[in-house]
Amino acid sequence: MKIKSKFRAIFLTMVIIASSLAGCASANKEAKEPSATPTQTAEKSEASNTTDESTNEEAASQVISEEAATLRLYGPGLFTTVGENGSTDIVTGVSKPGYKVVIDRWKEFYPNVELQIETIPWDNWRAATQTAALSGDVDVLLHGSSIVPVCEPIVSYLEKEPEVREAVGMMAMRKNVELAPLSEYIPYGLTITVNPVMVVIDKEIFEHYGVELPNYESWTMQDIVDLAKKTTGTDPVTGKQTYGMSMIAANSTNKNYIWSSRAFNNAIFEWGETLGTTKVNFNNDLTRKTLNYLTELVSFASPDYAEGLDMAVAYTADNNLAMFIIEDAYSAYNTIKAAGLENKYMFAALPKIEAGEFAGITSSHMGDWNMAICNNSKQKDLAWAFIKFMVTDEVVQQWLLDTYSIPANKAASSRLSEFMPDDYANSISYVVRTSPLEFSASANNCYDSGNFGTFANDLTTVINEMAQGNMDVEAAIQFVQKNVDDYLGTLK
Amino acid sequence: MKGMGNHALINKGVNMKNKQLFALKLKRQLVWYSFIIVSILTLGILTYLPMLTTIKYSFHDTQVLGFGEEKFIGLLNYQKIVNNSSFLKSIANTFILAILGLASIPIGFVLASLINNIGKSKWQSLFRVGFYFPNIITGVSVVLIFQIVLKANGGLLNNALSLLTGQKVTIGWLSDSRFSHLGATILSVWGSMGYSMLINLASLQSIPSEIYEAAEVDGASGFKQWLYITIPQMTSCFVFLFITSFINGLARFSDLFIIGGNTSAGRPGGTLQTILMYIYQFSFETPQYGIASAGAMILFILTFTITMINLKLTGFFKKK
16 A cells, blocks of 8 residues: 555656646747747748738738747736727627737737737726736736837838838837937837827807807917917806816826927926936926916816816706816817717817927827837737737728727828718828827927926916916026936936 | 751752743743744745845845846945836825825714714614715725726716805816826725724714713813714824824825726826835836836835834823
8 A cells, every 4th residue: 555655756756846847948948949039930930921811011020930939918008908809898789809800910920829819907007017027927017118118229220111100100219328319318118009189179169259169280279279278268158168278187287388388398307418417497487488488378277177177067058167288189180070960079180290300290199109128028029910900900990980080191091081070180291290200298398207206296276276276487487497407417 | 067968958959940930931931932933934035035135125126036147236226216206206296195095084083973972782893884885895895896987088076066166166186197196086085985994983882971061061062072082082093093094005006007998008108106106117018127126226215214104203202
């Protein structure tokens, strides 16, 4: 009996050891596979390339790879919104196809590369993404390029494939002193979809007040104030109280600083060799002008603006806001469409920039949903192949349009008028077309939320305090300047 | 020799017995330890190890945890945040909110006294459950409700105040930095007074009725009974609520984060930015993990010190 037990124990031990070794072997295999570069895969599979008619020029350069691997994606954004099999918005009734379309298309080029997509909501996404990146189990970070330390710069990939840079209207750019002078931007990821900041104009309210609609390609900052003033009061037709302007929500009113400082060309950064030697010249007359401008404009907002409750009846027939600024243009259009109010509203780009290098183009900036390569990934080349596929493949661009997103791909975004009336599509296309490649909501020549400590939060604080009458412009400037200087002082 | 032999045998027997006893004791101890070993390991790995790591990072120049070069910089992170006005302001905010939040204790006591006076009946159960109810509502819902109740333009509280004063009141309880501490306190007291009431009520009902009967025989009025019997008998309950409420107040985060519109800026005007929000800001919004770790250690020291002072003052360390 004892001998039998011993044999049984030895047998079981051997089974455990054998399984462990098998596990190690497969892990090693996975780790080795990523070394296959797009060039290598191209050589291997040139002969077997499909002749799919729907494949466009860029997609045609994709190849079928027979290498087996698993590409792990993690993060928030569109994949979360639509899910694998699609979703239907309960408010607008709009249905969106799921990311299965992307997986199926990817399989056509990489049949043995499995996409493992883990989606998360936007709540707390930075913390979750950083933790996931730290685990070492992520190859592609969805919207990861906002966290520069965990991302791989894609300079070398873009040098090899410059056509990718040409294809898009925006790129996730940040600064990195180790790679280039701080005055230059380094691409950290590819922007998949963009969200231009737009003004929604209630044409009916304008008509009731007898005010002419603006030409968004030429209107000025002063025009916005004048129009807001004219449309604040008692509506001559309905007798209801209306408000001229509702800016981007008070809890993220730092974003109002982005477009207004850009419009006044308030370039505040004096880049040094390192961040420690960089100066932020916030205390200047253009900052005074910008902050005073925003305080004046907020005086034409609803008293509920400060609490974020002013948009309760926007997008309804009872709307009381003549103009309001939005960051999610396509969703806004869908809501308007679902309410049957397409003729009531129109979109406009924000006023033109008054001076400097970009004078004459709109001050509207764009938010984005991007993808980046995690810098501890062992499959960086494969990760690059995927994010490139997301911005160049024709089927994916069609899927993006079908999900009511605005593709960063310029050719795809120019097709927006097929999906919405000119009153909406033209102004969006105008912003996407004219916006400089490196100008984003996070980093530009007037604003940078990533490199200067609490700069973004401090702006929110002072703009709200000025709107409440609790702070004057000088105190606001001193507050922000001191915090930035203190922060930069810690980097020396 | 024979005697010696017997002695050796006896010694051997005692040794054997001692060994058996030790083995038995060890076996029993191991059984007991086996019950808590999982908890100890979990606590060690998930609580104390990260704590030790945080101490380590507070002395390093670390931007994002696990990425980039980590350079030992001594006390520089501590020096940076102690000299930072926003951090000092966040400490002040934390203490102001924690102290104001203690209002839930007297309110809970008054409620408990009123409910206790009803006597044991279905009405008492109804009020007990009714007042405890806010405690089980999720924080997010509470904030959403109170954003309407406390709004400047036509909010429930302002409407009530307008009615009482005969003048239009438009105080932005959660949007004006001059009133936001009060607004945030109204919200937290509403959420926690049910818990305070329940603990107070349990404590009130544990006071022996004989003491009141004796006082009544001696001619003590209701107020005197309350002042000289109820209050002294409730001391340990108050101390417990004081310590737990204060520590909870120091760790306040999620409701203030939502009030600020899901940012750690502590809107309005930075008045609702607590130490935890400051730490969050440097952990995830503008990652400087070394600074965030130093902030976390300062918060730990503050909480630890306050707890020790509380325990000392309340005689926790006195030998009974």
